[in-house]
Amino acid sequence: MRTAAEIVxxxxxxxxxxxxxxxxxxRLLPRLxxxxxxxxxxxxxxxxxxxxxxLAILLLRSVGVPLPVFAAAVVAALLWPFRSFRxxxxxxSEGSPAAPLARRADAAAGVAAAAIVLAALAxxxxxxxxxxxxxxxxxxxxxxIRALPxxxxxxxxxxxxxxxxxxxxxxxxxxxxxxxxGFALALAGLVRAEATRRASPAAGALAGLFVLLAPLTxxxxxxxxxxxxxxxxxxxxxxxxxxxxxxxxxxxxTGAALCLAFAANAKLHAAVLAPxxxxxxxxxxxxxxxxxxxSRGALLLAVVAPWLVKTALTxxxxxxxLFGTDPDAARYLELRAVRAAANYPVARDxxxxxxxxxxxxxxxxxxVSGLVGPLPLALGPLALGHLPRATWALVGxxxxxxxxxxxxxxxxxxxxxxxxxxxxAAAVGGWRLAASGRLARAVxxxxxxxxxxxxxxxxxxxxxPRVAALRAPAAYERARFPDQDALRRMVAQAPPVVGIPxxxxxxxxxxxxxxxxxxxxxxxxxxRTPPDRALALLRERGVRSLVLDVEPPHPDDxxxxxxxxxxxxxxxxxxxxxxxxxxxARKQSRWVLVLLR
Amino acid sequence: MTxxxxxxxxxxxxxxxxxxxxxxxxVVLLHLAARELGVSLFP
Numbered sequence: 157m158r159t160a161a162e163i164v165x166x167x168x169x170x171x172x173x174x175x176x177x178x179x180x181x182x183r184l185l186p187r188l189x190x191x192x193x194x195x196x197x198x199x200x201x202x203x204x205x206x207x208x209x210x211l212a213i214l215l216l217r218s219v220g221v222p223l224p225v226f227a228a229a230v231v232a233a234l235l236w237p238f239r240s241f242r243x244x245x246x247x248x249s250e251g252s253p254a255a256p257l258a259r260r261a262d263a264a265a266g267v268a269a270a271a272i273v274l275a276a277l278a279x280x281x282x283x284x285x286x287x288x289x290x291x292x293x294x295x296x297x298x299x300x301i302r303a304l305p306x307x308x309x310x311x312x313x314x315x316x317x318x319x320x321x322x323x324x325x326x327x328x329x330x331x332x333x334x335x336x337x338g339f340a341l342a343l344a345g346l347v348r349a350e351a352t353r354r355a356s357p358a359a360g361a362l363a364g365l366f367v368l369l370a371p372l373t374x375x376x377x378x379x380x381x382x383x384x385x386x387x388x389x390x391x392x393x394x395x396x397x398x399x400x401x402x403x404x405x406x407x408x409x410t411g412a413a414l415c416l417a418f419a420a421n422a423k424l425h426a427a428v429l430a431p432x433x434x435x436x437x438x439x440x441x442x443x444x445x446x447x448x449x450x451s452r453g454a455l456l457l458a459v460v461a462p463w464l465v466k467t468a469l470t471x472x473x474x475x476x477x478l479f480g481t482d483p484d485a486a487r488y489l490e491l492r493a494v495r496a497a498a499n500y501p502v503a504r505d506x507x508x509x510x511x512x513x514x515x516x517x518x519x520x521x522x523x524v525s526g527l528v529g530p531l532p533l534a535l536g537p538l539a540l541g542h543l544p545r546a547t548w549a550l551v552g553x554x555x556x557x558x559x560x561x562x563x564x565x566x567x568x569x570x571x572x573x574x575x576x577x578x579x580x581a582a583a584v585g586g587w588r589l590a591a592s593g594r595l596a597r598a599v600x601x602x603x604x605x606x607x608x609x610x611x612x613x614x615x616x617x618x619x620x621p622r623v624a625a626l627r628a629p630a631a632y633e634r635a636r637f638p639d640q641d642a643l644r645r646m647v648a649q650a651p652p653v654v655g656i657p658x659x660x661x662x663x664x665x666x667x668x669x670x671x672x673x674x675x676x677x678x679x680x681x682x683x684r685t686p687p688d689r690a691l692a693l694l695r696e697r698g699v700r701s702l703v704l705d706v707e708p709p710h711p712d713d714x715x716x717x718x719x720x721x722x723x724x725x726x727x728x729x730x731x732x733x734x735x736x737x738x739x740x741a742r743k744q745s746r747w748v749l750v751l752l753r
Numbered sequence: 754m755t756x757x758x759x760x761x762x763x764x765x766x767x768x769x770x771x772x773x774x775x776x777x778x779x780v781v782l783l784h785l786a787a788r789e790l791g792v793s794l795f796p
Binding site: 354355371500501502511514515517518519520521525526529530533534535537538539540541542584587588589591592593595596599600603606607610614 | 761763765766770773774776777778781783786787791794
């Protein structure tokens with residue numbers, strides 16, 4: 157159980173780095189960011205500050221400079237009082253003060269935001285978070301940024317992961333997800349502002365609220381997943397390109413280039429957004445001069461260059477795992493394609509595409525269905541009508557981007573740069589319906605109330621136990637993943653390094669090696685690999701024991717059902733630890749301890 | 754009137770309004786059925 161003082165420390169570890177990133181952004185905003193005020197201004201500052209801070213962390217950690225929360229506090233203190241804190245002018249388009257409905261929606265959004273931030277400070281119980289995001293950050297806080305053999309995720313972009321370095325360095329890995337929560341708030345702020353401009357303050361405030369309540373946000377915000385961050389950068393780039401198309405200034409394109417670079421620094425496949433945004437400004441009715449495009453392209457390249465250099469140094473190719481001849485990289489991409497097909501087993505044809513779109517609102521697939529909520533599909537199409545060229549260009553580019561998403565990355569979380577536009581469209585569609593008479597307004601209000609009630613209930617079930625877990629984190633972890641808690645207890649008794657078959661790496665009390673090929677990038681832990689080769693590789697990585705899940709009958713006959721281990725047992729390269737209780741794994745399986753000789 | 758004001762779609766009327774409302778109610782109910790009851794035509 158944590159004491160009140162320890163909870164305050166945890167809050168500090170989560171919030172202080174975030175405040176430092178925000179202040180960095182506020183400092184840079186007048187030169188590099190778009191014109192904005194209020195929550196939108198904070199959102200743009202957050203995007204700018206996190207992107208720049210991440211690059212600074214990359215450079216400093218590459219040479220081993222320690223960056224605890226205290227360092228973030230010093231940065232925040234140095235930047236705290238400065239002139240650009242002054243509010244910007246209220247844009248003429250905002251018009252009259254907010255209506256009571258907008259104020260109530262904003263107040264509700266404030267409560268939702270507070271719940272999301274607090275829930276983000278609970279233990280990491282989201283799979284990719286504890287399996288590779290947090291272990292990667294931990295590895296890069298224990299030593300400088302370097303190649304990490306047996307951890308292939310260290311060779312990919314990790315710009316957003318690096319933002320958790322201060323919290324993890326100071327021993328508060330539970331605070332890492334505060335960054336993701338920050339991006340959820342930023343997305344809500346950007347959607348709110350854009351929907352206000354395109355519809356009304358009430359529609360904007362409601363759109364911001366429903367962004368925070370959307371199932372996808374509730375799922376991702378309290379985790380150390382980076383998809384909301386990639387989504388915020390990508391959406392930001394689209395917003396600024398659209399702003400340029402509508403008569404904006406070259407500074408909008410500077411901001412768009414920065415957002416694109418930050419997105420690519422966070423996930424390499426987000427680089428596809430760069431040609432998409434370029435296409436948007438070329439067909440949006442106001443193509444920029446070549447010199448403007450070249451200078452923004454050069455800026456983009458300069459901002460992604462540190463990651464190109466890092467990856468070239470540690471993986472041998474600046475674009476690893478793309479465009480290389482490395483057989484491991486090729487096999488990795490092959491495996492990912494198989495995973496994408498298995499996660500969403502729908503034929504990649506026009507009917508499958510329509511099915512996928514429908515599933516985003518109502519379906520049963522864990523990775524896709526219902527995660528954007530019903531309102532984009534229910535209200536978004538109602539916004540269609542007589543649209544200007546800039547908006548048609550936006551619709552066209554985002555529509556085209558859906559095709560590669562459907563083929564290669566069908567999970568809903570990969571579409572985060574596009575989904576916010578659906579929220580904006582829903583706001584415009586809702587505004588149109590609300591203006592269509594009393595009956596329409598009444599039905600709309602009832603539908604929104606029903607959706608809000610449902611989403612608040614779902615969010616409460618997901619988030620409130622996490623808020624309670626701030627006090628008792630271990631009990632929460634045990635309740636969420638009893639098998640991983642048992643694995644942790646098994647690993648505690650094993651000589652390190654301990655090989656484990658995927659799972660909550662960041663929970664483990666000793667150094668572990670992930671036996672899942674998708675994570676280690678070098679070893680298929682099955683009959684595809686010759687036993688001698690597998691054993692030699694594990695010894696090279698310092699692995700001295702394994703904790704494995706074994707189906708019944710549990711290994712009374714000395715066999716585990718893992719082909720490599722059974723071969724080692726037969727050849728006496730390994731033994732089963734008989735004096736260790738077999739703790740329960742998933743379903744009927746038990747964890748067993750195997751000692752390598 | 755700003756440029757954004759000018760491009761705002763006009764309110765619905767007549768059969769278009771009825772269709773829009775039916776669409777809204779259908780999508781919301783199908784979503785709730787899929788999320789809470791697991792009833793869906795889609796995977």
